[in-house]
Amino acid sequence: MMVFCNNRSRFLVWAFALAVAAHPVFLYSQDRGSAEVSESQRFQALLRAEDFSAAEQLALESPDVATGDALMLPWLKLKQGKVDDGIALIKLRITEATEDRDSLACSALQVVADASLENALSLGHEWLDDSRLSDIHQRLELIMARLYLRNKQPEVALPIIDKQIEHADASESLKDVIFALVLYLYQAGEPKEALRYLEEMRSRFPETKLEPGYQLQWAHIATAAGQPLPALKTLDRLTSDYPDYFRSNEVLFRISKGLAYEKIGDLDSATGEFTAAVDLSRSDPPQADIAKAKLKEFAQREESVKLAAAARAAASEDLRPPMIRHTSLWSRLIVLVNGGVVAALFIWWVYKRGWLASAGPRHG
Numbered sequence: 001m002m003v004f005c006n007n008r009s010r011f012l013v014w015a016f017a018l019a020v021a022a023h024p025v026f027l028y029s030q031d032r033g034s035a036e037v038s039e040s041q042r043f044q045a046l047l048r049a050e051d052f053s054a055a056e057q058l059a060l061e062s063p064d065v066a067t068g069d070a071l072m073l074p075w076l077k078l079k080q081g082k083v084d085d086g087i088a089l090i091k092l093r094i095t096e097a098t099e100d101r102d103s104l105a106c107s108a109l110q111v112v113a114d115a116s117l118e119n120a121l122s123l124g125h126e127w128l129d130d131s132r133l134s135d136i137h138q139r140l141e142l143i144m145a146r147l148y149l150r151n152k153q154p155e156v157a158l159p160i161i162d163k164q165i166e167h168a169d170a171s172e173s174l175k176d177v178i179f180a181l182v183l184y185l186y187q188a189g190e191p192k193e194a195l196r197y198l199e200e201m202r203s204r205f206p207e208t209k210l211e212p213g214y215q216l217q218w219a220h221i222a223t224a225a226g227q228p229l230p231a232l233k234t235l236d237r238l239t240s241d242y243p244d245y246f247r248s249n250e251v252l253f254r255i256s257k258g259l260a261y262e263k264i265g266d267l268d269s270a271t272g273e274f275t276a277a278v279d280l281s282r283s284d285p286p287q288a289d290i291a292k293a294k295l296k297e298f299a300q301r302e303e304s305v306k307l308a309a310a311a312r313a314a315a316s317e318d319l320r321p322p323m324i325r326h327t328s329l330w331s332r333l334i335v336l337v338n339g340g341v342v343a344a345l346f347i348w349w350v351y352k353r354g355w356l357a358s359a360g361p362r363h364g
Contacts, residue, residue: 040065052079070097070104071111078115087112087123094133102136106173109143117151138168142177149184157181165200175205179214182221191224212238212245220256228263231256251281255290262294271298 037045039058043065046055056076059066066072070093077086090108097104105127113120124144127133133140141160148157161181164174178201185194198218201208208214215238219231235257239246246253258273274291281288 050079052076056080071107074108075111078111081115083112083116083119086115087119090123094127101133102139105133105136106139106143109140109147113147113150117147121147121151138164139173142173146177146180149180154181154184154188165204170204175201175208178204182217186221186224191221192226195221195225195227212242216249216252216256220252220259223256223260223263226263228260231260232264235260251277251287251291254280255288258291258294267298271295274298 039062043055043058043062046052046058056073059073059076071090074086074089074093077083077089090112094101094105094108109120109124112123121144124140124147128137128140128144142164145157145160145164148154148160158181161177165178168174178197182194182198182201185191185197195218198214198221202214202218215234219234219238222228222231222234235253239253254273254277258270258277261267261270261273274294277288277291278295281291
C-alpha cells in the first residue's frame with residue numbers, strides 16, 4: 001500500500017541514507033583518529049544509539065543537522081515522552097508553514113499517533129475546529145478517519161469515508177483510506193463489506209484493476225466473501241500476466257489459491273497449494289502460518305472422518321446377535337463345516353430312504 005504521509009516517508013529515507021553514508025566515515029575516524037567527526041555524523045550516531053535526549057540537545061545547538069525536516073525536533077521530544085512539548089512545537093510548525101501545510105499536518109498527526117493515539121485524535125479535532133486551517137480540513141478528515149480505524153472506531157470512520165467517497169476528488173489519500181478500511185473490515189470478519197468497499201475503490205480508481213497487488217488482495221477477499229471461482233480465475237490470470245510478480249509473491253498466491261480450492265470443496269488441490277506454500281517459505285516460516293494451520297486442520301479433519309467411520313462400524317457390530325458378534329473366525333469356520341456335514345448326512349438319509357422305498361417288492 002502507498003505510504004500515507006509523504007513527508008514522513010522522506011524523513012525516514014533521508015535519515016537512513018545519512019546513517020548509511022555516515023557509518024563508515026564514523027568508524028574510520030574512530031579507528032584512525034585522523035578524520036574529524038561532523039555534527040551531522042554525531043547526530044546520526046545518537047539516533048542509531050536511540051539517545052534522543054542528546055540528539056535533541058545537539059539539534060538545538062546546531063539546527064543545521066535537522067534542516068529540511070520541520071518535525072525532527074518535536075519527534076525527538078515525543079520519543080522522550082515529552083508529549084505536551086512535542087505537540088506544542090508541532091502546532092507552532094503548522095501555524096508557521098506557508099506551503100504544503102496539509103502534508104505537514106498529515107505527517108505530524110502520524111508522528112503524534114505513534115506516541116499517543118488519544119492525543120493525535122484530540123489534536124486533529126482541534127485543527128478541524130480551527131477556521132484558520134480550513135485549507136487542510138479535507139485532508140485532515142481522511143487522516144482522522146484512518147486514526148479512528150486504528151483506534152477500533154469504525155462507526156466514526158465510516159461516515160467520514162462515505163462522505164469523502166461521494167463528494168471528494170479522487171486522490172491517493174482517499175484511495176489509501178478506503179484500502180485501510182477494506183483491510184480493517186476483512187480482519188474484523190466482514191469480508192462482504194470489505195469486498196463492497198474494494199469494488200468501490202476499483203470503480204473510483206480504475207488503475208487499481210491493472211495493479212497486481214490490488215488484484216491479489218481482491219481475490220483473497222472475494223474468496224472469503226463466498227466467490228472462490230472468480231478468485232481462482234483472477235489468480236490464474238495474474239500468474240500468466242505478471243510472472244515476475246507471481247514469483248516474488250508465490251507464497252501468498254499459493255495460500256490464496258488453497259483457500260479458494262477449500263471453499264469449493266477440492267481439498268486435494270487445496271492441500272497441494274498449502275504444502276507448496278510451506279515448502280517455499282522455509283527461509284521465512286511466519287509467511288506461511290495460514291498454510292501450516294490449514295494443513296493441520298485438514299489432518300485433524302481426516303482423522304475425525306476415520307474415527308467417525310470406526311465408530312459407525314463398531315455401532316453396526318453392536319447390532320449383530322451376541323452369538324455371531326463374539327465368535328472368532330475359527331469358530332465360525334467350524335460352525336460352517338459342521339453345518340455342511342449335517343446337511344450332507346441329512347441329504348444322504350433322505351436319498352437312502354427314497355432308494356429303499358423304490359427298491360421294495362412291487363404288488364401287482
